[in-house]
Amino acid sequence: MENSQADHQVxxxxxxxxxxxxxxxxxxxxxxxxxxxxxxxxxxxxRTNDAMVRANIVxxxxxxxxxxxxxxxxDNQYVRQGDLLYVIDPRPYQAKLAQAKAELQxxxxxxxxxxxxxxxxELAIERLEHQRVAAGAEVKRIEAEDEYLHSYLERLEPxxxxxxxxxxxxxxxxxKYAASRAALADASAKELSARSAxxxxxxxxRRAVSMIAQVGNVNxxxxxxxxxxxxxxxxxxxxxxxxxFDAYVTNLNTREGEYAKTGMQMxxxxxxxxxxxxxxxKETYLQSIHPGQEADVFLVGYPGKRYRGVVTGIGWANxxxxxxxxxxxxxxxxxxxxxxxxxxxxxxIEIQERDLEHPLRMGMTAxxxxxxxxxxxxxxxxxxxxxxxxxxxx
Amino acid sequence: MRGLRKAGxxxxxxxxxxxxxxxLSIEGSFWPAWIICILAGLAVSMALMWQLVRHRLxxxxxxxxxIVPSLWALCTFGIWLLFYST
Numbered sequence: 154m155e156n157s158q159a160d161h162q163v164x165x166x167x168x169x170x171x172x173x174x175x176x177x178x179x180x181x182x183x184x185x186x187x188x189x190x191x192x193x194x195x196x197x198x199x200r201t202n203d204a205m206v207r208a209n210i211v212x213x214x215x216x217x218x219x220x221x222x223x224x225x226x227x228d229n230q231y232v233r234q235g236d237l238l239y240v241i242d243p244r245p246y247q248a249k250l251a252q253a254k255a256e257l258q259x260x261x262x263x264x265x266x267x268x269x270x271x272x273x274x275e276l277a278i279e280r281l282e283h284q285r286v287a288a289g290a291e292v293k294r295i296e297a298e299d300e301y302l303h304s305y306l307e308r309l310e311p312x313x314x315x316x317x318x319x320x321x322x323x324x325x326x327x328x329k330y331a332a333s334r335a336a337l338a339d340a341s342a343k344e345l346s347a348r349s350a351x352x353x354x355x356x357x358x359r360r361a362v363s364m365i366a367q368v369g370n371v372n373x374x375x376x377x378x379x380x381x382x383x384x385x386x387x388x389x390x391x392x393x394x395x396x397x398f399d400a401y402v403t404n405l406n407t408r409e410g411e412y413a414k415t416g417m418q419m420x421x422x423x424x425x426x427x428x429x430x431x432x433x434x435k436e437t438y439l440q441s442i443h444p445g446q447e448a449d450v451f452l453v454g455y456p457g458k459r460y461r462g463v464v465t466g467i468g469w470a471n472x473x474x475x476x477x478x479x480x481x482x483x484x485x486x487x488x489x490x491x492x493x494x495x496x497x498x499x500x501x502i503e504i505q506e507r508d509l510e511h512p513l514r515m516g517m518t519a520x521x522x523x524x525x526x527x528x529x530x531x532x533x534x535x536x537x538x539x540x541x542x543x544x545x546x547x
Numbered sequence: 548m549r550g551l552r553k554a555g556x557x558x559x560x561x562x563x564x565x566x567x568x569x570x571l572s573i574e575g576s577f578w579p580a581w582i583i584c585i586l587a588g589l590a591v592s593m594a595l596m597w598q599l600v601r602h603r604l605x606x607x608x609x610x611x612x613x614i615v616p617s618l619w620a621l622c623t624f625g626i627w628l629l630f631y632s633t
Contacts, residue, residue: 173607176599187624194632202570295612332600443609453570453577517570518577 197525199441203497204432205451205518206504208425211400212418215241216391221419222409228405231425232396232531241413243392250385257378264372267365274358281354285347292340299337302330356488378439399425428504430462432521433497442467448502451520455511462502463528471496569631580631588623595622 168474223240226232306326313323366373398423430450434442442464450460476482502521504513505528549555595618599605608614 169604170607173604174609176604177608180608180614180621181617184620184624186630187621191624191627191632194628200569202577453571453572456570456572522569 196438196441198432198522199438200520200522201432201434202520203434203519204430204450204521206428206450206517206519207363207431207515208423208428208513210403210515211397211422211424213238213394213420214416214418215394215413215423216415217246217388219243219245219392219408219413221409221413224407224409226402228402228420230402232279232400232402232422232519234396234398236396238394238396238402239413239419241392241394243389246385246388246392250382250389253378253381253385257375257382260374260378260445264365264367264374267361271361271365274354274361276355278351278358281347281351288340288344288347292337292344295333295337295340299330299333302326302333306330325539329531340367340406367448396422398422399426423515427430430460430502430504430519430521431467432500432502432519434523435495435497437495438523439498441525442500442523445527447524447526448505448524450502451522452511452513453518453520454514458508458511460504460506460508461528462504462506464500464523465503466501468499468501471498471514580627584623584631585628586625588619588621591622591626592619 221239222242223237223298225237225239227480232238277500306323307325309318309326310317313320403421403423405420411419413419430448432448444464446464448464450462452458452460475486500521500523507513551556569580571580571583573580592615596615599608
C-alpha cells in the first residue's frame with residue numbers, strides 16, 4: 154500500500170516536472186517569438202507620439218497704411234474665401250485716385266494738343282518746301298539769263314574795239330550782266346534761307362513728336378498716367394481686406410481705430426482646406442515610409458478617435474547640430490559620444506477625415522502609425538479641396 | 548450560462564475596441580503604450596507566477612533568472628500585440 158502511494162507520488166512528481174519543463178520552454182520561446190513579432194510590426198508600421206497637428210498659417214497684413222474703420226471678424230471666427238475682414242479708411246486713397254484720373258485727362262488733352270501742333274508743323278514744312286522749290290526755279294531762271302548776258306557781253310566787246318557798236322551799248326550790256334549777277338546771288342540766298350527754314354521746321358516737328366511720346370500704337374505719357382490710375386484703384390481696393398481662403402481667424406487682438414501699417418500683420422488665418430500631422434520619425438524608420446501610404450492619426454485630446462491620413466512627404470533637411478560655424482571657420486567640439494541618438498525627420502501626413510464633433514486644432518498632440526498599404530486617395534495635391542467644403546465648427 | 552458568455556464577449560469586445568488608443572491620459576499627461584504594456588505585463592506575469600507557485604510547478608519551470616523575465620516579456624509583448632499592434 155505504501156509502495157503504491159510512493160509510486161503515485163513519484164509519477165505525479167514526474168508529471169509535474171515534465172509539465173513545468175514544457176511551460177518553462179513555452180514561456181521562453183513565447184517571449185522570443187512575441188518579441189520578434191513586435192519588433193517586426195514596429196518596423197513595418199512605424200509609429201511615433203512625437204507628432205503634432207498643424208495647418209498652414211497666413212499672416213494677414215494690409216497692403217496700404219491707414220486707420221481701421223471697420224472690423225468684420227472676431228477672434229476664432231470661421232470665414233469663407235472672399236469674406237470682408239476689415240476696412241482701412243479709404244478716403245485718402247480715393248482722393249489720390251481722383252487726382253490720378255484728373256491727371257490722366259490732362260495728359261490726354263495735352264497729347265491731343267501736341268498732336269495738333271505736330272500737324273501744323275508738317276503743313277509749315279510743306280509750305281516752306283514749296284517756297285524752296287520756287288526759289289530754286291528762280292535761281293535757274295536767273296542763271297540762264299546770266300549766261301545769255303555773259304555771252305552777249307563777250308560778243309559785244311570785240312565789236313566795240315572795231316567800233317561796230319557804240320560805247321553806250323557796251324556799257325548797257327555790262328550793267329545788265331552785273332544786275333543779273335546780283336539777282337542770281339539774291340535768289341541763291343533766298344533758296345538757302347528756304348532750306349534753313351525747312352530744317353528748322355523739321356527740328357521743331359521732331360521735338361513736338363517726341364513730346365507726344367508716341368511709340369507705335371502706345372502713347373507713353375497716357376500709359377504712364379493710366380498706370381497711376383490703376384495703382385490708385387488698387388490702393389482703394391486694398392483698403393478692403395478679404396479672406397484669401399476658407400479659414401479660422403486667430404490671434405486677433407485689436408479693434409477699430411488701430412492704425413494699420415503696410416506689411417504689419419494684424420492677425421493670422423488658419424487655412425481650413427488642409428490639415429496635417431507632422432510626425433517626427435527616427436531616421437531608422439524612414440525606409441519604411443513612402444509618400445502615398447495610409448496612416449492612422451490618433452489625437453490625445455480625443456481618446457479612441459482615429460483619423461485617416463496619407464503620407465504626403467518626408468522632410469529633406471534638418472538643421473545639422475554638429476556643424477556650427479564660428480566666423481568663417483567650422484566649430485568642431487570635442488565629444489565622446491558612445492551612444493548616438495537617431496535623428497528625427499518630419500513626415501507630413503495630410504489628414505483626410507473631418508469630424509464636426511472633434512475639430513482639429515493646430516498644436517494638438519498626435520500619435521501616428523504608418524500603415525503598410527497605399528491610401529485610397531493617391532497623389533493629393535496642395536490644391537485639393539477634400540474636406541474643405543464645410544467648416545469644422547459651425 | 549449563455550447570458551454570462553454573451554456578457555463576457557461584449558466586455559472583451561469593449562476592451563478590444565476602446566483599448567486601441569495608443570495613449571493613456573492620466574490627469575493631462577499622456578503615457579505611451581509601451582509603459583502601459585510593461586506595467587500591465589508585470590501585473591499579469593505576477594498573477595501567472597502566483598498560479599504556477601500555487602500549483603507547485605514553479606520549481607520545475609527552469610532557471611528563475613530566465614523564466615521570470617521571460618514571462619514578464621511574454622506578457623508585455625502579448626498585451627501589446629492584443630491591444631496596440633493595429
